[in-house]
Amino acid sequence: MNDRLDHDFMNDESRRHDRDDVALGAALRALPASTPARDAWPELASRIRRRNVARKAVWFTLPAAFAAGVALTLAWPHLHRPVVPPAFTPVATQVSSHAATPPVNNIDALQASSQQWQAWVQKLDRNGAPLDGRQLTQAVALQDRIGLVDLQLSAARNSSTTADLWQQRITLLQQLGLLHLQPYLVATQRPANGDHLISM
Amino acid sequence: MLVHPCSVDTPTTFQQTVDPDLIARLQRGELAAFELIYRRFERAAWTLALRLTGRADVAQEVLQDAMLKAFERARQYRGDAPFAAWLRKLVVNEALMQLRHDRLHVIEVFDDTLAIDESPAPWMHADAATLERALHRLPDAARAVLWLYHVEGYTHVEIAEQFGRSVSFSKSQLARATRRTRELLQPQLQVEVTP
Numbered sequence: 001m002n003d004r005l006d007h008d009f010m011n012d013e014s015r016r017h018d019r020d021d022v023a024l025g026a027a028l029r030a031l032p033a034s035t036p037a038r039d040a041w042p043e044l045a046s047r048i049r050r051r052n053v054a055r056k057a058v059w060f061t062l063p064a065a066f067a068a069g070v071a072l073t074l075a076w077p078h079l080h081r082p083v084v085p086p087a088f089t090p091v092a093t094q095v096s097s098h099a100a101t102p103p104v105n106n107i108d109a110l111q112a113s114s115q116q117w118q119a120w121v122q123k124l125d126r127n128g129a130p131l132d133g134r135q136l137t138q139a140v141a142l143q144d145r146i147g148l149v150d151l152q153l154s155a156a157r158n159s160s161t162t163a164d165l166w167q168q169r170i171t172l173l174q175q176l177g178l179l180h181l182q183p184y185l186v187a188t189q190r191p192a193n194g195d196h197l198i199s200m
Numbered sequence: 201m202l203v204h205p206c207s208v209d210t211p212t213t214f215q216q217t218v219d220p221d222l223i224a225r226l227q228r229g230e231l232a233a234f235e236l237i238y239r240r241f242e243r244a245a246w247t248l249a250l251r252l253t254g255r256a257d258v259a260q261e262v263l264q265d266a267m268l269k270a271f272e273r274a275r276q277y278r279g280d281a282p283f284a285a286w287l288r289k290l291v292v293n294e295a296l297m298q299l300r301h302d303r304l305h306v307i308e309v310f311d312d313t314l315a316i317d318e319s320p321a322p323w324m325h326a327d328a329a330t331l332e333r334a335l336h337r338l339p340d341a342a343r344a345v346l347w348l349y350h351v352e353g354y355t356h357v358e359i360a361e362q363f364g365r366s367v368s369f370s371k372s373q374l375a376r377a378t379r380r381t382r383e384l385l386q387p388q389l390q391v392e393v394t395p
Contacts, residue, residue, distance in 0.1 A: 020321040024378060025350035027323040031332055033213070033247045036260065041238060044264055048231060048271055158301055 051151055107159060110166035117173035124180035135179055142176045214244045214284040223283055226274045234271050241284065245291045251351070252295040252344045254336045259295075266294040292352065296362055299340050322385035334384035342377035349374050 131139055149169045156162040218237060225233035242263070249262035269290050277286050323331055335343060341363070348354040348362070349370075359370040 021350075021378070023321050023324050024381070027326065027331055028335070028347065028350050031251075031328050031335075033243050034250050035243055036246045036263065037256065040242070040260065040264055040267075041235060044238070044267055045231060045235070047264070047268060048234075051272070052229075160301070 107163050107166060110163060110170065114166055114169050114173065117170055117177065121173050121177045121180065124177055131180070131182075135182060139176060139179055142172055142179065146172045146176070214241065214248075214288045216240060216244075216284050218283040220279075223274070223277065223279075226271070227277070229274075234274075237270075237283075237287075238267055241287055244284075245287070248288065248291050248352075249295050251335065251347045252292065253298060254338070254340065254343055258298050262291065262295045262298055266291040269294070288352075292348070292362070296344065299344060300363075322382055326385050330385065331381075334381050337384055338377055338380055342373050342380060345370055345373040346377035346381070 146169060149165050149172065153162065153165045153169070156165055218240070222233050222236060226237060245266060246259060246263050249259035249266070250256060253259050253262060266287075270287055273290075277283065326334075335346075338346065345359055345363075348359050349356070354362070356367045356370040356374075360367045363369065
């Protein structure tokens with residue numbers, strides 16, 4: 001009997017709380033919308049225009065860089081020297097194991113690693129075999145993404161975001177480097193199904 | 201000081217459809233098209249950011265950053281959900297990111313040993329301004345969870361994912377927010393409430 005009374009009491013309590021919750025939801029949804037104190041559009045439009053200008057600058061430099069790269073690859077047999085990539089992952093591993101706000105010296109390490117990878121990619125770009133049309137498209141896409149990361153880095157406000165962006169930059173550079181190595185890998189391995197070695 | 205162009209006719213919610221042509225223009229990077237979309241969703245996005253963060257200066261940043269992402273990622277919008285829902289998600293993500301970076305690491309622990317309050321729900325009779333003040337006085341996590349659950353329709357699982365916490369975290373924060381709101385709206389209890 002007591003169990004039954006307890007059960008009924010609990011059900012009543014539960015129903016009352018559900019009713020209160022529904023009423024709270026309704027009251028919150030009925031709150032009037034707010035209006036920002038100032039018009040944020042001019043500032044937003046200005047930020048977008050600045051970013052567009054920066055992006056166009058990146059795009060403007062790409063054809064010139066590729067033209068130079070193509071010209072240099074024509075002289076490839078005379079220029080070829082073995083290019084050794086930087087060691088894979090130590091900085092990435094260190095940083096990813098840290099808390100949300102990595103110390104500045106980790107960002108320095110990521111920057112240094114990024115520079116190493118960039119130098120490696122530049123060497124490959126200068127001395128490597130020419131890319132086919134699809135690889136070239138992939139390279140342009142990767143460079144575009146690196147350009148975007150650079151833009152985001154210039155606007156990053158905290159160390160956690162900055163570290164993430166540097167890590168992204170390193171990953172993209174690694175992908176770009178591997179893309180430049182693809183002609184050799186394809187030449188030596190020649191997979192039967194013709195699949196590309198890098199999935200983008 | 202720039203004068204805000206919002207009028208009383210400006211839409212205030214995300215319950216709006218956007219013309220596919222306008223979206224296509226946005227995806228081509230047309231700033232004029234984006235301004236039209238921005239104007240339509242500005243108040244809704246601002247209100248959502250303000251409700252989640254509880255601070256006008258942070259809400260302003262959220263509005264700017266979320267809208268900037270909307271412009272830059274417009275080409276990623278596939279049309280499989282309403283554009284307004286996609287935009288609202290960007291605002292929620294941005295607001296929670298701000299909270300995580302700024303203050304949310306201080307999460308108050310819910311004490312479930314306190315007695316259940318049997319008094320009638322005070323929000324049934326509270327005016328909007330009083331309820332809004334109470335909302336702004338809630339701890340950050342509790343306020344955000346309360347709003348996401350009751351107004352944006354998130355489930356506890358979705359809230360837990362957004363916060364990177366457990367489902368019980370979401371439930372306890374909601375219970376805490378409800379109880380604290382009740383306390384804040386009952387004048388005789390306010391002296392016991394820590395702001």
